[in-house]
Amino acid sequence: MADLKLRIGALYPDQMNIYADRGNIAVLQRRCEWRSVDVSVTAIGLGEPIDPEQFDLIYLGGGQDDDQRRCAADLIERKRDGLVAAAARGAILLGVCGGYQLLGRWYELGEERIEGVSLLDVETIRGEGSRLIGNVAIETRLPGAPEGAVLAGFENHGGRTRLLDGAQPLGRVLKGQGNDGSSGYEGCRAGTVIGTYLHGPLLPANSWFADWLISSALGDDLELSPLDDSLELEAHAAACRAAGIAGS
């Protein structure tokens, strides 16, 4: 697979990194390297614009409230057009936790409204109750992946997210809270734009999803060469068990 190249853009790695988001990047990177797929990771910080032609996969993690505010303002001002154009040409955009909220329309904290880039038709409101914290497992329906394939992880969010105007969830909650603790939905997907609250981090515990992202970013028909995933599969099963479902 030597002619292939995956160009990853990591948004705000200095600010939006609170739940070990670095682990997600490390998994994408290594799984490409092990297959001799050329891979590059480029940090895109505050103030820098996004060239939509330069990236096949763009990642946005979570941050503390103050950092998220600063990054949200920067995202609207400097990066929205680049992100929209990247999504339009089929690049994968993955937002986790705070990153998911910022891919949506807005995040309301009481009187304050933090605008998102509206690539996902969701709204998030800081709930009255306590944070939604714990192990979580969801079943997904993704093109090219087995029906009902499970993602397992850990969630920790104060915001309650609602799907608007027929937006599609990433999955259905098997155990845990999901978007808002009541709808039974988790995350959101619109084409190649994906948001989720699952960290833990997400990709080490779900190597099949890492590969799905890599092959989707490189081109739909691509079949990745298999790796020795025995440890990855055991880790996935352990994360499923932690959430309270049988490991699969």
Add this chain to the structure above:
Amino acid sequence: MSRLRLGIATAVARLVAAVLRVGGSGGTSAPGKVLLALAPQAIAQRSARLARGCAVISATNGKTTTSAIVAEIMRADGATLVHNHAGANMAGGIAATLIDQDGDFGLFEVDEFWLPGLVQQLEPRAVLMANLFRDQLDRYGELDQIVNRWREVAESPRSGRLVLNADDPLIAGLGDGVDDPLYFGLEDIEAGSASPQHASEQACCPVCGSQFTYSVYFVGHLGHYRCPNGHASRPNPQITASEITLRGLGGSSFTLNLGAESFSIGLAMPGLYNVYNAVAAAALAVSLGVASDDIVAGIEAASPAFGRAEALDVAGRECSIMLIKNPAGANEVLRTLASDNEPRALLIALNDRIADGRDISWIWDADFEQLASSVDEITCTGSRSVELALRLKYAGIAPERVRVEANLGPALDGALATSTSRLVVLPTYTAMLEIRGLLVARGAATGSFA
């Protein structure tokens, strides 16, 4: 509340403690919880009886070790201590310590989250705020919220003298507008690096919001920093360490500067993080008026605290336990291991109980890559041992060097059997408690336990 009520409550709590000891479960906070249920003001009342008052220590990393060093210093000064040395650092544990021990000086490490409430009750002569790092987000919430709680402490008239880490921008700023805070820090820029580690906290200027720029990083976001627009900068610390030499697991030496006086110190504990703990302890002692000679004697007498770089003899084998619980602390332990060339076997234990943090994602922020170039045989154990092994795989550690055994007992025996060299154990908190018990059962010299 009457004196009589406190007396009855104390008697009941002591009875609970005695019953628990007979039952073989000593050292819990249960008697303290009973005391507080019967007499909610008990901490304030019993603390007020300490003839020489008390001092409070809080931090994300190093609370127990720093307290152990301060304890040695205060003993050198002639104090009899009431001290929660085993790390039971919430209200129940502190109440239990106050009824369990008699002495003239109280020394309490306090959980970061509970600091404001406990300082109100204890009314200490001084509060040491040593560092804040990202830790157990599922339990403590995000760091901003802890900083806000600590600001209440800094502004409270009941807190006594503030002793603050000048190198931690999250903490140093708490001294702004406060009467005469005492600052400590490191002055040896050779001991740090010019670039930050992964997942360092980003501290910002309180005036203009710009990210601080650093001339040197020591541990995580601790270092020499200033606002790029000239608004705020690291305060000049009065108590410092300079000329620092680290000797792997063997400890370190440095010059301790107490104002105008300087002393050469040999520290038995490894790593730059323990130099910070020693300087923090010295600063707290200075704030309490302890003489310099007693401070030096106390630091040099200090040995590693419960499960923190403790060195044990297990049936003739040398065994070190170094607690890991969050990225910043784990990184310093890993850095110390990477700088030490002695042969060893490694046992890393990852549990996910409430006291460890249910969320294990922090292992991806810890730089296990530092072990990639070593040749250690590594055993992964604990309730999330598989995910730990996976982390090591992505850190570039060859899978043939890594064994997985979820159960702590067999894992420990396996690690002891695979190698004749020193065994180094890196456990999370609950795994540390279990492994200490297992080591005693396998012949660890119990005299070396705290």
